[in-house]
Amino acid sequence: MARTSPSPADARLIEYARSQGVEVTARQLERWRGKPDPLLPRNERSWPGRPVGGSSSTADGEIGExxxxxxxxxxxxxxxxHLILGAFAAGLRVPESSVRSAFGRHVIEMAADLRKNLGxxxxxxxxxxxxxxxxxxxxLEQQHRGAGVNRRIRxxxxxxxxxxALAEFWPTIGALDGSAGAEPLDNAGLAFHSVLGILLGADGIMPETIARVVRSRSGVSDLNPGAYLLETDNGDPLQALRDAPAHQVPGLPESSMLHHLHSLVLDTPLERLRAAWQAAGTLATWAEDLCAAVETEIAYGLPGPASEKWIYGMLFSLSRDLIRVGLAEPNPTPSQQCSSALSLLFVAGGTEAALALADEDGRHRADLLTPAPLRPLVAGLPAR
Structure with a gap:
């Protein structure tokens, strides 16, 4: 319960808010400090010139903001x-434990939904x-989601x-795909393998399935050099999922991808978590702007920079999922933005690991293929 009169520190906070045109009460301050997951840290205590046992509370400018x-x-x-994540995104000093709890609740809720559906x-x-x-x-429940988004992309x-203007380009690209004509997945198959990947991680995805997923997500099954590279590369594209996560979500298979997302929530430095949240917030505008720019270039019959970016996504698929998410979630909920932020972090980690082993050509390809929302999270790429 709030005091009948606020402490000197709280009085300063109330006065500061008033100077910013915002009315705040002592009762609100106490409510914001309530557990679990307080929005506001408690005032620090100090003992200026007092005997042991005496103290006074102090407030600082950051807390006032x-x-x-x-x-x-x-x-x-x-x-x-929503308030925790909004204040966190604005760079304000929300308690760290509350920020991680807000992100973590999304992963825990996903796990609970999966357990419920599994029975x-x-x-x-x-x-x-x-x-x-x-x-x-x-x-079966998810196969028809995003149909309108997919129609626009197709x-x-x-x-x-x-x-x-691109008539000579496509046959040249097609010659780079030695598995042209390989069978893609339909919507139900794509949803099935996506769910299986979340549930079982690398244990649920066979190497040949990865390329089929890429062909399906890119929408280009008859010429897809990116899928062909996955089909013929001796490396392991799922290495990031095979590495043991630092933390586990109870009640899920040990190889579940959600363990990796849960570990990101608990271990990612706060500033990087903030950068991921902010990057996820750009997906809708980025996807809509890219689609509109490509549609304009098509209308004029002159492919330009936007079409080039789009075609990289068609052929190598890295940006395709981000476009779908951005179009499907024009005003993302906190839960949706959490999901996108953690996905971006996970992909960024895999991209950085690949860059560390890449030669000059590999780094150049990564520079070309990494979509704009992901770039701020990938160390080693030149600024654009």
Missing amino acids: LVAWLGKHQKQGRSRD PLLPGADPDDWVGDGASRIA KIDKSLRELP
């Missing part, structure tokens, strides 16, 4: 996580059948394939 922000943005019905593993049941049947049920793909 946070109080003013909370007073301005707190609205009826707005979730605590209990009955005595004597085959674990592989249990996971496979659960993945099938989830895939329309752009088709228009670029038919553009007279």
